[in-house]
Amino acid sequence: MYDPLGPLSVPKAPGYREAAFHAIKEAILSGQLKYDQPLVEEDIAIRLQVSRTPVREALAILHHEGLIAPRSGRGFYVCRLTREEFVDLFTANEVIEPYLVRRAALRATDAQMRDMEDAITLGKQSEQQQDIAGMLRSGRDFHRAVGSAAANTPLTRFVVSNEERTDLYLLSCAQVLDVSQLSQSNQEHERIFTAIVQRDPETAARLVVYHSQSVRERLAPFFTVDEAQMLAEKGSDLSQK
Structure with missing residues (x-):
């Protein structure tokens, strides 16, 4: 490794x-x-x-x-996020990302579209390998590629930083997080990508809002687990090995 x-x-x-x-x-x-x-x-x-x-x-x-x-x-x-912090991060992304995908749909070059497609491919490969970290990385790569196509570095950094903070927490949940709960994100990325390829900014914007709301609904339950409980469970797992 x-x-x-x-x-x-x-x-x-x-x-x-x-x-x-x-x-x-x-x-x-x-x-x-x-x-x-x-x-x-x-x-x-x-x-x-x-x-x-x-x-x-x-x-x-x-x-x-x-x-x-x-x-x-x-x-x-x-750092570990609370549920409130997680929801706030993706609510912020929901405000910013429609602007980025609209611009990406109008401006993306062939090379930038290949970067988005590569990120989606990484997500599919990681799903087959049951690789949680790889699937999370593919999501960050996709949103970074969209931001690059939109040509707005500050907003791209903001969105990717929010993704990183969320992913750090989800990595600590890897034992209970199911690959299927992340594979839906890759499917949503693929639909957004299709709208960008078709130069359809409004459809891309609608899909990215849906994606952000979908992520909040699917993953918010992981942020309700008490930190002390999670650490106790980890200690129990280690004692059984």
């Missing part, structure tokens, strides 16, 4: 912070760094084979992005 926290292949120190940031973020979003696993500067620095300074700076950026947070003075941990 590919390890994103392997030695960095960056020739000079000025690039270490950005490389460390991307490596740690990839490890989190691939599920290799878990919610209840502390992000220890020294340990990560050893794995990346860099000093602690770029790791500390990378963790500060991740904290600023809302992906990690300190807990009880014991270092950083991956």
